[in-house]
Amino acid sequence: MxxxxxxxxxxxxxxxxxxxxxxxxxxxxxxxxxxxxxxxxxxxxxxxxxxxxxxxxxxxxxxxxxxxxxxxxxxxxxxxDMHSHFAVCVSCRKRFPMEYCPVGHVEPSGDFYVTGHKLEMVGYCKDCYIDRVKEGNI
Amino acid sequence: MxxxxxxxxxxxxxxxxxxxxxxxxxxxxxxxxxxxxxxxxxxxxxxxxxxxxxxxxxxxxxxxxxxxxxxxxxxxxxxxDMHSHFAVCVSCRKRFPMEYCPVGHVEPSGDFYVTGHKLEMVGYCKDCYIDRVKEGNI
DNA sequence: CATCTAAATGCGGATAATTCGCATTAATAT
DNA sequence: ATATTAATGCGAATTATCCGCATTTAGATG
Missing domain, CATH: 1.10.10.10 (Winged helix-like DNA-binding domain superfamily/Winged helix DNA-binding domain)
Known part of the structure; x- marks a missing residue:
């Protein structure tokens, strides 16, 4: 601990x-x-x-x-925890930690001094995606 | 409208x-x-x-x-609105719309089907940044 | 234009997450 | 072992948000 x-x-x-x-x-x-x-x-x-x-x-x-x-x-x-980003399934509402971060380098700007960021991916988890395919929604 | x-x-x-x-x-x-x-x-x-x-x-x-x-x-x-991402100043708590999105292409994965994302940048706005510099915090 | 019907709002009460205040208890420095 | 300070127990208060029902309004129809 x-x-x-x-x-x-x-x-x-x-x-x-x-x-x-x-x-x-x-x-x-x-x-x-x-x-x-x-x-x-x-x-x-x-x-x-x-x-x-x-x-x-x-x-x-x-x-x-x-x-x-x-x-x-x-x-x-x-x-x-390594993963500070999460993916959220809009169907079952489960939350999944993400192992990598797709936010690349953020170039410095005169308007805002960036110290960090917060990212969420939104979509369907594997199970819910399969269900949607079966039901013909995709 | x-x-x-x-x-x-x-x-x-x-x-x-x-x-x-x-x-x-x-x-x-x-x-x-x-x-x-x-x-x-x-x-x-x-x-x-x-x-x-x-x-x-x-x-x-x-x-x-x-x-x-x-x-x-x-x-x-x-x-x-074009900007669906925001920068938030941790000092004055103001929120600023972001004009561009630093999240690049998200490669498809078998684990999660991504439909969208939500991003926030965290840091200091110009004014608060200047104040911090003046006060010797940076 | 008058009338009708479903949908929207006014209104206030209910709910539920979060915070506050204070008395008691527990942790650590001496 | 004791004293001091911080943490917790406990319940009440706060506040954003939602719900229910009576009344009103928008827009469809004759």
Missing amino acids: KEYWKSGLKKTRQRDCIFNILQNAKNPMTAIEIHSEAQKSSVNMWLSTIYRILDLFTGKGLVEKNFLVGDDIATYVLCS | KEYWKSGLKKTRQRDCIFNILQNAKNPMTAIEIHSEAQKSSVNMWLSTIYRILDLFTGKGLVEKNFLVGDDIATYVLCS
Whole structure:
């Protein structure tokens, strides 16, 4: 586990738990999802605590907060993950991490100093695509 | 004005108003911003009506709904606008439409059928960048 | 033009995600 | 071991967004 407590944060059971969950997560998770996941590992925490910790981690740059296409709700991922980009299936609404980034070099401009970017691909996952083909929609 | 009512929607004063506002908008707008803008042109409408119309337009593909970095609130833009990508200043939180798209060709993959994408650049706008330089932060 | 019908809006209440405040508890520096 | 500061438990408050129903309006039809 990355040592989040090295940045002036206390190491607590609750923070460990959330960090763990995000580290094992395959996909971006909502606060609610994190909450129920935590309960499975019998770490009971209030939602307000979860939000506080997530905000804190986000502020420290450990976690990234996203609103992915079609979900009007915040999802969180560890920044340490290689993939900070996601593909979202408009049919089943699943989210898939992307391994590479198709945004090439961004040339510097006098108008905006770019420090980073956020990218989502939108479309159909393999399963939903096959279904659509079968149904003759494509 | 694009003829939104050609897709089976009735043409109403309220819809005209929202369409107009979005058409004149330089930046993505929240429902609240649209609401107060509407009041300036003395078209009074309830927020629920605005949300309904925006959802409707979004469903018809006339409007795009976004949650831009750092704003935990939905913003709306006309899809007809050339620029569907935005740069967001992390300092003043202003949003700037981008004129070009640095996402190049996305090669087809067997895992995900891409129909579109959403991109945000994050960084500092010209003014905030200059301020940071002056303050010695860069 | 008058009338009719489906669709849109006014209006307010409900919902649900997120944040706030404060008392209590836990973590770490001494 | 103790003191100090930060974190959490707990629930209430906030706020964006959505829902339901009565009323009104747009546009089709005679």
